[in-house]
Amino acid sequence: xxxxxxxxxxxxxxxxxxxxxxxxxxxxxxxxxxxxxxxxxxxxxxxxxxxxxxxxxxxxxxxxxxxxxxxxxxxxxxxxxxxxxxxxxxxxxxxxxxxxxxxxxxxxxxxxxxxxxxxxxxxxxxxxxxxxxxxxxxxxxxxxxxxxxxxxxxxxxxxxxxxxxxxxxxxxxxxxxxxxxxxxxxxxxxxxxxxxxxxxxxxxxxxxxxxxxxxxxxxxxxxxxxxxxxxxxxxxxxxxxxxxxxxxxxxxxxxxxxxxxxxxxxxxxxxxxx
Amino acid sequence: xxxxxxxxxxxxxxxxxxxxxxxxxxxxxxxxxxxxxxxxxxxxxxxxxxxxxxxxxxxxxxxxxxxxxxxxxxxxxxxxxxxxxxxxxxxxxxxxxxxxxxxxxxxxxxxxxxxxxxxxxxxxxxxxxxxxxxxxxxxxxxxxxxxxxxxx
Amino acid sequence: xxxxxxxxxxxxxxxxxxxxxxxxxxxxxxxxxxxxxxxxxxxxxxxxxxxxxxxxxxxxxxxxxxxxxxxxxxxxxxxxxxxxxxxxxxxxxxxxxxxxxxx
Numbered sequence: 001x002x003x004x005x006x007x008x009x010x011x012x013x014x015x016x017x018x019x020x021x022x023x024x025x026x027x028x029x030x031x032x033x034x035x036x037x038x039x040x041x042x043x044x045x046x047x048x049x050x051x052x053x054x055x056x057x058x059x060x061x062x063x064x065x066x067x068x069x070x071x072x073x074x075x076x077x078x079x080x081x082x083x084x085x086x087x088x089x090x091x092x093x094x095x096x097x098x099x100x101x102x103x104x105x106x107x108x109x110x111x112x113x114x115x116x117x118x119x120x121x122x123x124x125x126x127x128x129x130x131x132x133x134x135x136x137x138x139x140x141x142x143x144x145x146x147x148x149x150x151x152x153x154x155x156x157x158x159x160x161x162x163x164x165x166x167x168x169x170x171x172x173x174x175x176x177x178x179x180x181x182x183x184x185x186x187x188x189x190x191x192x193x194x195x196x197x198x199x200x201x202x203x204x205x206x207x208x209x210x211x212x213x214x215x216x217x218x219x220x221x222x223x224x225x226x227x228x229x230x231x232x233x234x235x236x237x238x239x240x241x242x243x244x245x246x247x248x249x250x251x252x253x254x255x256x257x258x259x260x261x262x263x264x265x266x267x268x269x270x271x272x273x274x
Numbered sequence: 275x276x277x278x279x280x281x282x283x284x285x286x287x288x289x290x291x292x293x294x295x296x297x298x299x300x301x302x303x304x305x306x307x308x309x310x311x312x313x314x315x316x317x318x319x320x321x322x323x324x325x326x327x328x329x330x331x332x333x334x335x336x337x338x339x340x341x342x343x344x345x346x347x348x349x350x351x352x353x354x355x356x357x358x359x360x361x362x363x364x365x366x367x368x369x370x371x372x373x374x375x376x377x378x379x380x381x382x383x384x385x386x387x388x389x390x391x392x393x394x395x396x397x398x399x400x401x402x403x404x405x406x407x408x409x410x411x412x413x414x415x416x417x418x419x420x421x422x423x424x425x426x
Numbered sequence: 427x428x429x430x431x432x433x434x435x436x437x438x439x440x441x442x443x444x445x446x447x448x449x450x451x452x453x454x455x456x457x458x459x460x461x462x463x464x465x466x467x468x469x470x471x472x473x474x475x476x477x478x479x480x481x482x483x484x485x486x487x488x489x490x491x492x493x494x495x496x497x498x499x500x501x502x503x504x505x506x507x508x509x510x511x512x513x514x515x516x517x518x519x520x521x522x523x524x525x526x527x528x529x
Contacts, residue, residue, distance in 0.1 A: 047496040
């Protein structure tokens with residue numbers, strides 16, 4: 001007696017594979033060596049508007065703000081209170097005081113709550129480029145910039161850190177939504193692209209300054225500064241998944257998975273993207 | 275009787291009210307060459323700065339990438355070696371209004387300027403030098419835009 | 427008031443290469459919001475710069491200059507320690523002035 005379900009899954013996998021993957025032909029792979037967009041990207045790097053957000057983040061770190069009129073200078077990003085350099089490349093990680101694994105943006109909101117008296121739930125509701133959420137993005141941009149050139153080395157000692165890695169891995173391959181997409185649909189195979197955008201393989205270390213190591217980044221097309229939370233949010237949108245909560249467990253888990261996979265990769269954040 | 279002082283005070287109050295209501299002159303700066311920035315062709319823009327008919331010249335250079343990944347931000351620059359050039363314009367032919375920027379050329383700076391412009395589509399970009407005696411010289415370059423960048 | 431500019435003035439011989447990033451929306455006035463209303467034009471119209479107080483740059487810009495604009499020019503006769511001041515004014519009359527030291 002044949003079981004219909006595996007056949008359906010196989011058919012769906014094949015159909016999904018052919019619809020949205022574009023593996024370049026061998027001839028095209030050779031042409032890609034002289035990247036026609038290399039000059040454009042080089043020119044943008046000479047003056048990355050992310051610096052404007054970085055500068056704002058730096059000001060926000062020391063400014064006394066919020067109901068408690070306090071600065072963020074005692075914020076512990078994982079390397080000890082007030083230690084910013086090197087923090088970005090070890091996030092997400094477990095935080096004892098919060099009792100959970102947090103990514104950079106979740107931790108910044110935590111500090112804004114505990115030190116400055118802001119309402120974290122209210123911040124989480126705001127669009128990424130408005131109000132206090134925009135300040136979170138600016139802070140994340142600066143914190144990331146303070147680790148520029150350093151290599152990712154996320155801790156995987158605490159059981160929760162290991163758990164989040166495993167959850168992230170499951171989430172990465174989880175297919176859902178109207179189109180049966182998963183993160184792996186785009187980022188689970190090497191050498192794919194969507195139109196002009198190369199899609200890095202994220203199940204392993206995709207290299208210096210690629211994938212996880214390239215965010216936060218300033219996107220010139222929209223003139224927006226995107227942290228990893230915004231990046232993941234938009235990935236969910238592209239997959240036709242439900243809107244993910246800001247700093248939700250699944251987003252932190254996916255960051256943990258990608259960050260651990262990127263161990264040893266050099267961070268170029270904040271970068272500049274199309 | 276309204277004193278002159280009271281009238282002046284009222285006038286500035288009214289101006290402040292108008293400003294607060296958003297009803298301010300479109301050009302806050304009197305010297306901004308609106309005619310030039312409304313121009314639809316390079317010749318028109320040059321004319322708005324007092325220039326004559328444009329002629330292509332090797333003494334003007336325009337630089338930029340061959341292909342821009344996104345038209346919202348395209349780095350372009352212009353330069354000239356013409357000794358009595360007094361103004362350098364940067365234009366995008368297929369934009370709704372061709373003139374993007376106009377730089378004064380003085381002894382204090384190199385006659386070479388770089389900025390970034392929005393391009394709605396693949397188009398020629400121009401650097402235009404206008405001399406002290408109103409001669410106009412230009413250079414052009416095609417920039418392909420993979421995705422137009424005027425928003426919306 | 428807009429965020430400060432990022433200004434770098436790098437000495438090369440007797441010239442300073444000045445690179446500026448400005449925080450500005452540079453709205454063209456041709457876009458519409460989700461309700462269909464035109465988003466009003468809002469853009470930098472004038473950019474000036476001085477070296478030790480002496481005017482060196484004067485530029486007029488239109489809305490076709492990109493958002494968060496970048497500007498690069500070379501100032502002649504500069505030396506280390508000189509002060510570069512850059513100012514902009516937009517079509518609403520807002521202004522911003524920031525400075526940097528030639529290094």
